[in-house]
Amino acid sequence: MRGFLYRLARILGDVNAVKKGRVGRRVARRAAGRTTGRLLRKLFK
Numbered sequence: 001m002r003g004f005l006y007r008l009a010r011i012l013g014d015v016n017a018v019k020k021g022r023v024g025r026r027v028a029r030r031a032a033g034r035t036t037g038r039l040l041r042k043l044f045k
Contacts, residue, residue: 017026 014023014026017023
C-alpha cells in the first residue's frame with residue numbers, strides 16, 4: 001500500500017511538472033537524488 005502511494009505521488013509530481021513546464025529540472029533533481037543515494041549506500045555499506 002505504501003509503495004502504491006509513493007508511486008502515485010511521483011506520478012502526480014510528474015504531471016504537475018509537465019503542467020508548469022519544469023520537466024527538465026525535475027529529471028535533473030531525480031537523477032541527482034539517485035546518484036547521492038548510491039554514493040551514500042556505498043559509504044555506509
